[in-house]
């Protein structure tokens with residue numbers, strides 16, 4: 001009965017991972033999938049997570065019964081505080097409803113399903129470019145996708161005017177997906193002044209902000225500083241949605257732990273929204289898993305463990321900054337040796353955007369042909385849009401990467 005099923009295209013980021021695994025070259029580099037690697041190129045299990053797991057194993061009162069549909073209440077409370085701040089008036093006024101979901105992706109999908117059923121506008125605007133799974137997660141819920149300008153390939157920075165123009169021209173009441181910090185794939189975030197202008201414009205036009213918070217703490221190592229954008233929107237008393245992920249900042253990728261918060265105008269509306277979120281979740285997976293949320297809760301509720309977490313976050317962000325510096329220096333020095341070579345890339349002599357971009361990624365400006373060349377000739381695996389996962393690079397891979405980039409742009 002399934003013989004007419006048509007083969008689906010490969011999912012690019014997984015195809016890159018498979019190709020990397022199958023490559024036997026000793027110099028191969030995986031800069032594709034967005035996961036953190038140590039200087040030795042290994043996955044990192046945070047010490048604080050290990051410690052939390054030990055506590056959980058020894059907790060004799062623990063059980064494996066079903067969680068409520070909306071997840072673990074303490075986890076939800078702590079997650080809301082993490083993103084909105086300890087003193088958030090919206091939390092104190094009970095205007096925020098938070099539900100535990102299956103990581104950032106699951107949170108985004110639950111929020112999209114809720115909006116498709118209960119919000120009057122189906123159009124959602126996505127940054128151009130955006131995280132590859134955003135269109136799938138939102139369209140699958142029945143939302144219609146449009147884009148707003150975001151990245152300027154000439155400056156490798158924000159196309160702020162383009163963004164404002166597109167938001168100003170957006171259909172009234174449209175949903176706008178915004179990334180809280182550490183924008184994937186560009187590594188480009190608005191400044192706080194720019195966020196303020198975005199906020200004013202969106203509120204003026206009645207656009208609904210839907211925040212994706214997948215990298216809190218990965219830009220500045222300050223959890224508070226990295227959440228400023230969303231807090232500005234909450235401070236004005238208006239509505240917004242926030243999908244949170246603990247994949248990157250706690251290294252809990254495979255535990256699938258995250259949360260969706262919906263900030264409402266009143267506590268009464270928040271309770272109505274919660275009742276409908278329960279129906280959405282019930283029909284999709286009934287209730288979320290225990291383990292990851294227990295780890296997060298153990299860490300967030302304990303002052304010492306929380307500070308140990310932020311220390312470990314800082315080690316990760318420092319290592320990423322160090323990689324940016326090393327890559328930039330090596331490219332700059334290599335360029336000086338080859339000043340008179342005609343280069344083909346957009347900005348072959350200026351790689352300073354690698355230093356300016358923030359978070360886990362750098363959108364290098366390398367084009368798909370150059371990336372394909374680097375994979376073929378240098379065994380370097382990355383997404384075809386030229387995005388490098390800076391957290392996948394280590395000191396010993398820098399010179400090989402620079403050789404490959406240099407060869408690619410001087411072809």
Ligand code: PLP
Pocket residue numbers: 034102103104105106131179184212214244245246247253258
């Ligand atoms: N949002 C963004 C911007 C991401 O980059 C990712 C993962 O890379 C996600 C959401 C989803 O991640 P997860 O489902 O693991 O939380």
